Amino acid sequence: MTAADGRRVLITGIGGELAGLLAHELEADDRVAYMAGVDVTEPRVPLSRTEFIRADLGNPLLSRVLDGTRVDTIVHLSLTATPRQAGGRTRMKEHNVLGSMQLLGAAQKTGSLRRLVMxxxxxxxxxxxxxxxLFREEAEPAGRLLEGYSKDALEGESYARALGRRRRDVGVTILRLANVVGPNVDTILSRYLSLMVVPTVLGYDPRLQLCHEVDAVEMLRRATLGGPPGVYNVAGPGIVYLSQAxxxxxxxxxAVPLPLFSGAAGVVRRAGLVDFSPEQLSFLLFGCVGDIGRMRARFGYEPRYSTPGALADFAAARDVNPMYDADTVARAERAARDLLAGWRGALSLLRPRP
Amino acid sequence: MPSPHPARDDAGADVIDLDRARRRPPDPPPGEEPPRDRDLDAALAFLRRRLTGDYDVDVFGFDRDLTERVLLPLARPLYRSYWRVRAVGLEHVPDHGGALIVANHAGTLPFDALMTKVALFDEHPAHRHLRELAADLALRAPVVGPLLRKTGNTLAHHDDAVRLLESGELVGVWPEGYKGVGKPYGERYKLQRFGRGGFVTVALRAGVPIVPVAIIGSEEIYPMIGDARPLARLLGLPYFPLTPTFPWLGPLGLVPLPSRWTIEFGRAIDTAGYGSGAAEDPMTVFELTDRVRATVQQMLYRGLMGRRSIFR
Incomplete structure (x- = not known):
């Protein structure tokens, strides 16, 4: 691979929002000579020079595509968190875990491959x-405790690491993103926070850590084009409590009592509002916050949005059906102040004066 | 005889500085009391911030606004009027930078931690917030868990403790743990085992001083005369206290005894001198753990001898 050739990048899950935004950025970069995107659904972002390959990751065609296009970088973004989108949990697991396995198996045989970003x-x-x-990257993942998407992601990571062990010439970068929010992406958390009335678990208030889509895409872009390989937590600094958000x-x-919460979540899920799965319950109890020190120090990336900043941008950019806003509250504050000061004034007139 | 500086000479006379008198704002119109209104404004502004989520929390979940405006004001009457706490030796707590506060633990409910928090915020010249290391069981509890986090507690975990200390926070630890809070009345002021000395490792790693603290009075608030173990096991609690009033008198049994408290902060034990490798050396850790424990125990005995009665 010489500089004149430019980079040859293949993105899986190109139908997703983050993948589309990333492809859009990479298309504008003249260091990238060739771009391909694999998915079963078409990209939602209009792309000009990305070759769209309509295929499942399990498709035997894929290894021929990898060889034929001589890609040097695979950006693996196809893991889905929502069973409904994949057509049920079994299909989702098949897509996430077996898809990753097959993709990375094919990638291992692709001689031109130098970089894997997941x-x-x-x-x-x-x-x-x-x-x-705060979880550091070297913290023991929860393993057996995990279910659903997080378990799929952990298994996908293990295949990626295995590829890195077997192919020393391939740099593997795993980006562990916190919950992504922003004007364009639609995630479980963003849909949950957009509900008219947000169900929470009575007596629990998890700390939330958010990653703005701009920072997610920028980290993916930098990891695709360079940067030291490794595992990185990616999020904005700081936290907000769920109640605060x-x-x-x-x-x-x-606030729903814990024993009733699964029932309430089921109603929300069946109503098609949020594709809420049971493993997210523990998140709503205790939350999960990653240490972003390594991203800042080793990767040298300073997020543009803090967690409260990402939340504020999300609130401003999306129609989140607010019931009240800061101005209403400020007006109510002034009204209450006048009212209470008035009462106090009336009371003090009744009080005998020396 | 007119003097250019009359203030001293005319002791007793009501000297009015005319300039200042003229500059003073006019009397408020009848019916308005400015100082009280300031409290009202502050309270309403606090409510507005809570309603709009306009407050900062740190990554551990510490909510300074809530702590200073709700928790501490609620705890203050207990501190000042009920247990009439005397805080001694606050000069041993640094004005800034990390330090590890190590104290005895007792009393069935950890009021000792709360009172130490009030002492350090109200009476220390730098108004320091104490960041307590709490048991995972407490953090798991609904309502209590989030409240603990919001008021500055975090998990008693090596990572959390080192991170807090390295960012210059004052960290409080009660190494006796459950064995301490749930100790029977007969063993009051007898320190239990100080865990495995994890707190010493943490202080060594962060290179911060250890401030030994003896809390007197806290070990009498709920005289625990028995422990209903089967009941505790059933409820998943580390102990189920039986006191002369609890659970016999129902909620009334929860009223603690109004003992008189003294919180004594002892001379800080420097750890920076041990060097960076000391945290990995079990012998240094054991030795230092024993030293801290012995210091707190001595301070307790000395404090108890100087006390005339539990209630005075």
Missing amino acids: KSTTAVYGSTHADPA IRVLGKACV
């Missing part, structure tokens, strides 16, 4: 009460 999630750490406040968005919440 999107994972901080959910691999799990959420329990007995965890430190709900208030910033000006929403009402209903």
Whole structure:
């Protein structure tokens, strides 16, 4: 591979929002000579020079595509978190785990490959009460405790690492993204926070860590084009409490007792509002926050949005159905102040004066 | 005889500085009381911030606004009027930078931690917030867990403790743990085992001083005369206290005894001198753990001898 050739990049899951935004950025970069995108659904972002390959990751065609296009970088973004989109949990697991396995198996045989970037999630750490406040990348993933998407992501990571061990000439970068929010992406958390009334678990208030889509795409772009390989938590600095986020968005919440919560979540899921799966319950109890020190120090990336900043941008850019806003509250504050000062004034007139 | 500086000479006379008198704002119109209104404004502004989520929390979940405006004001009457806490030796707590506060633990419910928090915020010249290391069981509890996090607690975990200390926070640890809070009345002020000395490792790693603290009065608030173990096991609790009033008197049994408290902060034990490798050396860790434990125990005995009665 010489500089004149430019980079040859293949993105899986090109139908997703983040993948589309990333492809859009990479298309504008003249260091990238060739771009391909694999998915069963078409990209939602209009792309000009990305070759769209309509295929499942399990398709035997894929290894021929990898060889034929002489890609040097694979950006693996096809893991899906929502069973409905994949057509049920079994299909989702097949797509996520077997898809990753087959893709990375084919990638191992692709001689031109030099770099693998994979999107994972901080959910691999799990959420329990007995965890430190911040997870470092070397923390033991929750393993057996995980279910659903986070378990798929952890298995996908293990295949990626295996590829890195077997092919020393391939640099493997795993980006564990916190919950992504932003004007364009639609995630479980963003849909949850957009509900008219947000159901929370009575007596619990998890800390949320958010990653703005701009930072997610920028980290993916930098990892695709360079940067030291490794595992990185990707998120904005700081946290917000779930209760705080709900208030910033000006929403009402209903606190549901824990034994009833699965039932309530089921109603929300069946109503087609949020594709809420049971493993997200522990997240709503204890949350999960990653340490972003390594991303800053080793990768040298300073996020543009903090967690509260990402939340504010999300609130401003998306129609989150607020019930009230800061101005209403400020007006109510002034009204209450005048009213109470008036009462106090009336009372002090009744008080005998010396 | 007119003097250019009359203030001293005319002791007793009501000297009015005319300039200042003229500059003073006019009397408020009847019916308005400015100082009280300031409280009202502050309270309403606090409510507005809570309603709009306009407050900062740190990564551990510490909510300074909530702590200073809700928790501490609620704890203050207990501190000042009920247990009439005397805080001694606050000069041993540094004004800034990390330090590890190590104290005895007792009393069935950890009021000792809360009172130490009030002492350090109200009476220390730098108004320091104490960041307590809490048991995972407490953090798991609904309502209590999030409240603990919001008021500055975090998990008693090596990573959390080192991170807090390295960012210059004052960290509080009660190494006796459950064995301490749930100790029977007969063993009051007898320190239990100090865990495995994890707190010493943490202080060594962060290179911060250890401040030994003896809390007197806290070990009498709920005289625990028995432990209903089967009940505790059933409820998943580390102990189920039986006191002369609890659970016999129902909620009334939860009222603690109004003992008189003294919180004594002892001379800080420097750890920076041990060097960076000391945290990996079990002998240094054991030795230092014993030293801290012995210091706190001595301070307790000395404090108890100087006390005339539990309640005075």
